[in-house]
Amino acid sequence: MLKNRSIVSIDDIGDNELDDIFKATDEMSNALKQGKVLKLLDGMVMATFFYEPSTRTRLSFESAMHRLGGSVISVSEAKSSSVSKGETLADTVRMAEGYADIIVIRHPMEGAAKLASRFSSKPIINAGDGSGQHPTQTILDLYTIKRELGEINGKEITIVGDLRYGRTVHSLLLALTKFDVSINLVSPEILKVPDHILSRLPKGIKMKVANDLDSVMEHTDVLYVTRIQKERFSDQTEYQSVIGSYSIDMEAVSKMKEDSIIMHPLPRVDEIAPDVDSSPKAAYFRQAGNGVPVRMALVSMILGGK
């Protein structure tokens, strides 16, 4: 069903499609564990265009493509590319569609992936567009919750940190409203979820805004921590005032429910203390590891190898 489709926003994924993606991800995950050599996309080429720093997302897409038997061509710096000669994104995309079967793009400008998809006859995957969306991160977040807790429905999910600039949070929020969950939003005043995201959420959802993490910690099933991104602040004194305000240490973790988990899209800086890593609740490295099988599932479904 995803065949030949672009994934620009989490809205591009239908509710019933998510289950198929999860099933395909389970299969990919098993194949990886068994060391199976897959040749589903033999002879196919992925182009990764990363106009913003990224390691995790780019490498997991590239690893996914290689694990499927395909190849990768890559631009990871705007200044060594033809963008530095003044080329428009539309022209870059029309070039890339001649070279690759699928195009993965990260761009500092919100809406860049949508624009790219309008000009491309090949499928585009949005790997992050400024403060916009990052839909494959959201899919792997949802997959991680389901895999760790068995279910997404019925869970209480607390999202903490930078809810204003964090595009992962925006995509995740929109996606969670399709499930029967309770959401707690915990952030400093200046880093609240922006109105243009709030206005897109359905009326009936169970959502609570709090300044205080302690009040929700005890009944939280999923604590989703985000990095307060230095590079999003124009005023660095503002940054200093909020950094560390919601740091998670073992004392905080000890208040959490038995089967609860801690997630983080990574990279982290000081939001989670290193000694939390050894807690079974720390799901963030498992979450990162899910990036490869999720992207294998998506890419193989889009390119019709599977």
Place this chain on the structure above:
Amino acid sequence: MLKNRSIVSIDDIGDNELDDIFKATDEMSNALKQGKVLKLLDGMVMATFFYEPSTRTRLSFESAMHRLGGSVISVSEAKSSSVSKGETLADTVRMAEGYADIIVIRHPMEGAAKLASRFSSKPIINAGDGSGQHPTQTILDLYTIKRELGEINGKEITIVGDLRYGRTVHSLLLALTKFDVSINLVSPEILKVPDHILSRLPKGIKMKVANDLDSVMEHTDVLYVTRIQKERFSDQTEYQSVIGSYSIDMEAVSKMKEDSIIMHPLPRVDEIAPDVDSSPKAAYFRQAGNGVPVRMALVSMILGGK
């Protein structure tokens, strides 16, 4: 016949070899369209050394190698390479020949590829050397004319823009003199074809120098537009004075012959208005797309996989 040979200049390609390359390109193009998985260069490695910004050329070479079943190792920035430690190009090449079966090089210095080929036991492909040559671009330009118009002989070809610094133009001019064509050169005074190129053209060719695009537009079969390259100007006021002097818009296009085409080596900036893109005359994206099958043909002929 190209087996194990370097391609440093368009002169390295014999007149009768061009036909073989075009035939091989047609085959590669068909294989791509049919989604055939080629394994002609399975186990072989291409090294791409790009000491100047490039997306199009590098990615199309890398895509070509992957489509043939081969692998790629790449250096796309001088400063993260051993060149930053003071290594000579000769030493870099003698290293690379131990790592790869074919070496593609772009370098800011004219003559760099020729120098590299003198020190390498493995074939070198010149992917642009300063204001020198860019022979694979020329081959794909000739292939595009032939594919679009059926013939190169008998056509009137107008080359417009930066004829002084544009290495694509120099390679193309030299190559066109082997055909029975009429050539119009249209450029501002300060961007005329340099004497050292003019002196290499045979006496008898039909060539006209003009400052005025209008006078030749009506009988032109191929309008070859080039970017006026900002980075080639040391004086930026000089740049400002010429930029845009030969911009192509729909009004200009409406004066062109029925079966004529517009080409551009890309990236473009303001030379061609975006609304021209939808005209069937706009061949530049098809031209860019030809980059992969042309380079597949060349690389497979050189490495003897075909």
Place this chain on the structure above:
Amino acid sequence: MLKNRSIVSIDDIGDNELDDIFKATDEMSNALKQGKVLKLLDGMVMATFFYEPSTRTRLSFESAMHRLGGSVISVSEAKSSSVSKGETLADTVRMAEGYADIIVIRHPMEGAAKLASRFSSKPIINAGDGSGQHPTQTILDLYTIKRELGEINGKEITIVGDLRYGRTVHSLLLALTKFDVSINLVSPEILKVPDHILSRLPKGIKMKVANDLDSVMEHTDVLYVTRIQKERFSDQTEYQSVIGSYSIDMEAVSKMKEDSIIMHPLPRVDEIAPDVDSSPKAAYFRQAGNGVPVRMALVSMILGGK
């Protein structure tokens, strides 16, 4: 025996393992010469993380992986990676182990590879850690001596140039003490082997420190020349005073024994004059070429494909 093991230091390689590596390298070298397509690591992925400039080491690892049928994902600049967002090396490694089967790391900080190996469930190969070690370079150095001269035991080896900051020298010295060799150390006073390396060498070894190259040239079997690395000096006048003090030209080479060889880890700057390249004694390009089969042997032994 190397299966699933990290190579952080040359000490990680047992004395009897070296012979197995050399045998495997001979096999790889022959396979390359015969143009055999190996599929030993089909479906496997290598991650190369190079946080310091490198061409030779990175490309030879990547070429080795491709020649074995595997794929590569790569970060070759710290500033376009998540390190620029403040991520720790430990977190980067725990990410990478989800994406790759083996991780090759070069880092400006001594001890970085050791740290990485503590956090990784996947094997780590140290490709240079600051002024620390570079064990795969040492293995290829030893392999080159053996291949060129038939034996390592019984040889007189003169190491000249920067013995203080050159990590290749430190790894090589430690490794040579396991053989019955005579070692001459020739360097300017300020670039002597540091005490922390000297203290790790066994008491009984035949080692001589000299300021004068002439006195040892005649009976040297292996002249190992190193680059005096500009980037290791904080004081550039100090650099100027030592550069060129031990440059090797044909006059110097003419004093060498019949079957002696000159080695250099490359890149070189002025340490060896270009006309020496044509001497049969000049083994440094052959040495560089050994980088690929040595790394093919190591990687295939670690990943158990062979």
